[in-house]
Amino acid sequence: MDSITRGGAAEALRLSDVVKVYGAAGEGEGAGAGRPVTALDGVSLALAAGTFTSVMGPSGSGKSTLLQCAAGLDRPTSGRVLVGGTELPGGGESELTRFRRSRIGFVFQHYNLVPYLTVRQNVLLPQTLAGRRRRRAGAEAVAVLERLGIAELADRRPAELSGGQQQRVAIARALATRPAVLFADEPTGALDTSSGRQVLKLLRESADAFGQTVVMVTHDPVAAAYADTVLFLADGRLVDELSSPEATEVARRMAALDSRVTAAGAAPAGPGTPVTAAARAFRTEVA
Numbered sequence: 001m002d003s004i005t006r007g008g009a010a011e012a013l014r015l016s017d018v019v020k021v022y023g024a025a026g027e028g029e030g031a032g033a034g035r036p037v038t039a040l041d042g043v044s045l046a047l048a049a050g051t052f053t054s055v056m057g058p059s060g061s062g063k064s065t066l067l068q069c070a071a072g073l074d075r076p077t078s079g080r081v082l083v084g085g086t087e088l089p090g091g092g093e094s095e096l097t098r099f100r101r102s103r104i105g106f107v108f109q110h111y112n113l114v115p116y117l118t119v120r121q122n123v124l125l126p127q128t129l130a131g132r133r134r135r136r137a138g139a140e141a142v143a144v145l146e147r148l149g150i151a152e153l154a155d156r157r158p159a160e161l162s163g164g165q166q167q168r169v170a171i172a173r174a175l176a177t178r179p180a181v182l183f184a185d186e187p188t189g190a191l192d193t194s195s196g197r198q199v200l201k202l203l204r205e206s207a208d209a210f211g212q213t214v215v216m217v218t219h220d221p222v223a224a225a226y227a228d229t230v231l232f233l234a235d236g237r238l239v240d241e242l243s244s245p246e247a248t249e250v251a252r253r254m255a256a257l258d259s260r261v262t263a264a265g266a267a268p269a270g271p272g273t274p275v276t277a278a279a280r281a282f283r284t285e286v287a
């Protein structure tokens with residue numbers, strides 16, 4: 001698949017033939033002394049601005065790796081990543097960090113709010129780190145909290161919020177920087193059904209009302225069906241795509257992929273590790 005951009009719309013994300021091999025020569029982390037693992041095997045895609053895309057696939061199919069490479073949390077072994085038309089920079093970690101701060105928003109399963117800061121301070125934090133002027137950033141933080149209907153929580157600390165409220169604050173924090181792409185990794189994985197639906201509605205509204213491009217990894221077919229398009233990964237490749245998805249059809253296609261993987265002797269699909277490498281990297285960044 002090369003492109004699912006809508007006619008004429010600006011492009012928010014492009015991956016061209018992205019390969020990620022853990023444990024390859026020159027890759028510092030990962031498989032160590034074991035055999036190299038090809039987590040992404042030539043992934044190409046293009047997403048139009050303002051679209052909401054879900055990424056699904058069996059356990060180990062490369063979803064988290066795709067998210068990390070697309071979001072500049074990790075570098076592909078080969079291939080190109082462009083966010084908002086700008087290529088992931090070469091150079092060191094500080095260039096990548098700058099790139100992420102200016103273009104990318106993250107939402108994780110476990111919220112990653114800073115416990116000793118208020119909601120307002122949490123939402124302000126990425127902009128403060130990016131060196132934006134405090135008064136302007138403060139006004140924007142309040143505006144985004146109002147837009148998401150959670151302004152009354154501004155002076156509370158994360159421990160005083162429900163899981164669903166914490167996740168809505170995490171979304172507010174991500175949106176306040178006006179990222180080219182908002183990446184969400186299992187954003188409803190720790191929530192009950194009703195709070196999860198609220199979070200999904202918020203992501204849907206972010207795309208519809210604010211033109212926010214959203215890319216979400218999920219194991220839940222109902223969650224995936226909130227998107228405009230579902231991309232299916234297997235063995236590090238994009239193998240299927242579903243537009244205007246319905247949960248039953250998403251589940252049917254996932255079951256087909258799972259049985260393919262199980263027949264090949266791999267682990268069945270299941271929830272990802274609670275704290276992904278992406279979340280760890282982000283935590284280090286904001287701490």
Ligand SMILES: Nc1ncnc2c1ncn2[C@@H]1O[C@H](COP(=O)(O)OP(=O)(O)OP(=O)(O)O)[C@@H](O)[C@H]1O
Pocket residue numbers: 022023029030031037038039057058059060061062063064065066270271272273
């Ligand atoms: N840091 C790493 N070092 C070595 N191998 C890795 C590393 N991270 C992931 N892998 C391997 O890469 C492949 C893809 O992993 P990835 O976590 O991207 O899959 P996933 O689809 O997100 O899985 P899950 O749904 O279980 O979270 C797997 O075979 C995994 O074991």
